[in-house]
Amino acid sequence: MSVLEEAPPADGPGRGTAALRGRNSLPITEIRSGRGLFDLDLGAVWRFRELLTTLIVRDIKVLYRQAALGAAWAVFQPIFAVAIFTVVFGNFARIPSDGAPYAVFAFAAVLPWTYFAEAVRRSSLGLVQDAELVRKVYFPRLVMPLASVIAPLVDLAIAFVVLLVVMVLYGVAPTWRLIAIPPLVLVTALLALSLGLWLGPLNVRFRDVKHTLPFLLQVWMYASPVIYPLSLIPEHLRWFYSLNPMVGVIEGFRWALLSKGDPDVTALAIGAGMTVVLLAGGLIFFRRMERFFADLI
Amino acid sequence: MTKEIAICAEGLSKRYRLGSAGTAHDSLRDLLASGARALMGRGRTPRGNSQRQAFFALRDASFEILRGENVGIIGANGAGKSTLLKILSRIVEPTSGRALVAGRVGALLEVGTGFHGELTGRENIYLYGAILGMTQREIAAKFDAIVDFAEIEQFIDTPVKRYSSGMYVRLAFSVAAHLRPDILLLDEVLAVGDAAFQRKCMNFARELQRQEATILFVSHNMFSIKAMCTRVIYLQSGRIEYDGPTDPGIEIYERGAHLSVVPWSKDNPDDWAVELTDIELSDQAGKPKSVFDFGERMKIRLRFNARERLEAPNVMVAFVRSDGVASNVYATDTDKFVMGAVDGEGTLELTTSPLKLVAERYVIHVLFRMRGTQRLLCAQVGRSFHVRHEEFDPLNYGVFHEGGEWRLARARKFDEDFCESRNVAAP
Numbered sequence: 001m002s003v004l005e006e007a008p009p010a011d012g013p014g015r016g017t018a019a020l021r022g023r024n025s026l027p028i029t030e031i032r033s034g035r036g037l038f039d040l041d042l043g044a045v046w047r048f049r050e051l052l053t054t055l056i057v058r059d060i061k062v063l064y065r066q067a068a069l070g071a072a073w074a075v076f077q078p079i080f081a082v083a084i085f086t087v088v089f090g091n092f093a094r095i096p097s098d099g100a101p102y103a104v105f106a107f108a109a110v111l112p113w114t115y116f117a118e119a120v121r122r123s124s125l126g127l128v129q130d131a132e133l134v135r136k137v138y139f140p141r142l143v144m145p146l147a148s149v150i151a152p153l154v155d156l157a158i159a160f161v162v163l164l165v166v167m168v169l170y171g172v173a174p175t176w177r178l179i180a181i182p183p184l185v186l187v188t189a190l191l192a193l194s195l196g197l198w199l200g201p202l203n204v205r206f207r208d209v210k211h212t213l214p215f216l217l218q219v220w221m222y223a224s225p226v227i228y229p230l231s232l233i234p235e236h237l238r239w240f241y242s243l244n245p246m247v248g249v250i251e252g253f254r255w256a257l258l259s260k261g262d263p264d265v266t267a268l269a270i271g272a273g274m275t276v277v278l279l280a281g282g283l284i285f286f287r288r289m290e291r292f293f294a295d296l297i
Numbered sequence: 298m299t300k301e302i303a304i305c306a307e308g309l310s311k312r313y314r315l316g317s318a319g320t321a322h323d324s325l326r327d328l329l330a331s332g333a334r335a336l337m338g339r340g341r342t343p344r345g346n347s348q349r350q351a352f353f354a355l356r357d358a359s360f361e362i363l364r365g366e367n368v369g370i371i372g373a374n375g376a377g378k379s380t381l382l383k384i385l386s387r388i389v390e391p392t393s394g395r396a397l398v399a400g401r402v403g404a405l406l407e408v409g410t411g412f413h414g415e416l417t418g419r420e421n422i423y424l425y426g427a428i429l430g431m432t433q434r435e436i437a438a439k440f441d442a443i444v445d446f447a448e449i450e451q452f453i454d455t456p457v458k459r460y461s462s463g464m465y466v467r468l469a470f471s472v473a474a475h476l477r478p479d480i481l482l483l484d485e486v487l488a489v490g491d492a493a494f495q496r497k498c499m500n501f502a503r504e505l506q507r508q509e510a511t512i513l514f515v516s517h518n519m520f521s522i523k524a525m526c527t528r529v530i531y532l533q534s535g536r537i538e539y540d541g542p543t544d545p546g547i548e549i550y551e552r553g554a555h556l557s558v559v560p561w562s563k564d565n566p567d568d569w570a571v572e573l574t575d576i577e578l579s580d581q582a583g584k585p586k587s588v589f590d591f592g593e594r595m596k597i598r599l600r601f602n603a604r605e606r607l608e609a610p611n612v613m614v615a616f617v618r619s620d621g622v623a624s625n626v627y628a629t630d631t632d633k634f635v636m637g638a639v640d641g642e643g644t645l646e647l648t649t650s651p652l653k654l655v656a657e658r659y660v661i662h663v664l665f666r667m668r669g670t671q672r673l674l675c676a677q678v679g680r681s682f683h684v685r686h687e688e689f690d691p692l693n694y695g696v697f698h699e700g701g702e703w704r705l706a707r708a709r710k711f712d713e714d715f716c717e718s719r720n721v722a723a724p
Contacts, residue, residue, distance in 0.1 A: 026399040033391050
């Protein structure tokens, strides 16, 4: 891969640059190739925080624009998904639901999963979708996957309210355990972000990602306890199953919402650990790759 | 006190490898392997089987630009002009070398930058402003000025996907310009939009210039380069060929463009059936010159090489004003001149009518077309020449000048009417 080649080290600062640095009333930006491995320059993202909020608002606005039902889709989508799961898996296949009404049991998992899948999809494909921006304007590219992960939180919040209503209808009372939801959402968002940081740059280079992603997400959903309970997995395989970081998250949601059993701390710890590793690697990978985006996109 | 330096570039280079994008060679495995190497800090990919031809879009460019300077970047297509602007605006990274840039950079590279079709003009102004690094408060403060300048008041709440391309450009330029950048990079943007808006942009750019903004301006339009820039950087195949005052720079550029392909053609000149090998301009006595007096006849001698036998092609000689407008065209067909069959080398001579074009610089474009089918056989830029006249300039006399006959008719009657309507006695 040609463009990945490192440039020879630049010569020492010449007379001109010294003069420029010496007396200048304006802030100076240095343009050069290459950066240190851990020079993530997250400060740049902070400086562009206004762009981040603008992009988030744009994503939210654009999503339901020119849809006759508008934001009502955010309500219908999870309801449809849960209704189908309840009929097919709850009523026909009679999959156990750990004692809770199947609809509530499924909804508690569909909630984080829908958000996760949407956030991964958007953060992975967003760079290419906004190719015009990448090709023609400079800004820290990290802003794009960040916005992609934050924007669908609005849908999540709406779906959460719907879930509370459904819970009341089924006679499942929310408890103080709901306070566990925000940190769980944070873990989900960071996990989605880290996947976007890996898949986004890959998609810039190989559009295969776009075609593989729906398939990958579908497999991933069935590999997570969305339509069935964790208790269905044989005890001795649990640790392996829990290497899927979404296992801990989904079980955490069920624990917080359904008020049954104890939290699966091991699964959650494994999930959080995986997230941290993926995120750190993803940040480094993304920053390494972002300088070639405009050349390749 | 000496002026501050706004941009300082040292040995900027950008290398691309031909065919590197999307060829079968680039497998995911290759990428992961070299990505891993890069991550390990040993970035150099081993040569060997992945050796492909590299080319430098920009090579070892070094220059200093002072605050408030307006610099034109000129050169043929693919000479590296856009690459230079993209590096300075941080969209692409240089392969080697470095640059220091002082202050806020606003770049307008091509058109429509960053607009989202589903969003309205209003929303896009905020989006685009944020992309360019403005705060929401700054944008709100300048919102009216931006809309006003772009002349899109009544469409401000319409999704921009319904905008015309002209409205698009106007809005994009307007936002970028109101960013009040310390350095403004403009890439051929003014080539779109209508003449009135172009003039408006030029005035705005001059306004920015007065406020000590530095402007880098890429254009094929030597007219606007001359109007805006005191200095030009002429790029040829990625290298800086000339860096200095505008007029000699443009002259060198045009000498370089001699016999090159016309700017609007995307054909490969090797595929053309005819090649223009030389062009000579002289007065009627045959003395070569490049400045002609208004009313003088010009003799143009075209030497060409026909690579195949051609039945009586139609040859057109166009005088193109420096802003790209073809002002006068001679054609063998319209002059009922039939060349007969040509094959191999030949020389064609044209003696013009007395020149009536106003005093300006004109470039000669030469076109060979097949009669009937209009197949393009050749389209090359020949020489340029000046028309000299003390009075007839483009500003006051338009494109060409020809005298007319005047007569004052019904003067007496007019006076009577005039007086009657005023109720005063006729003189």
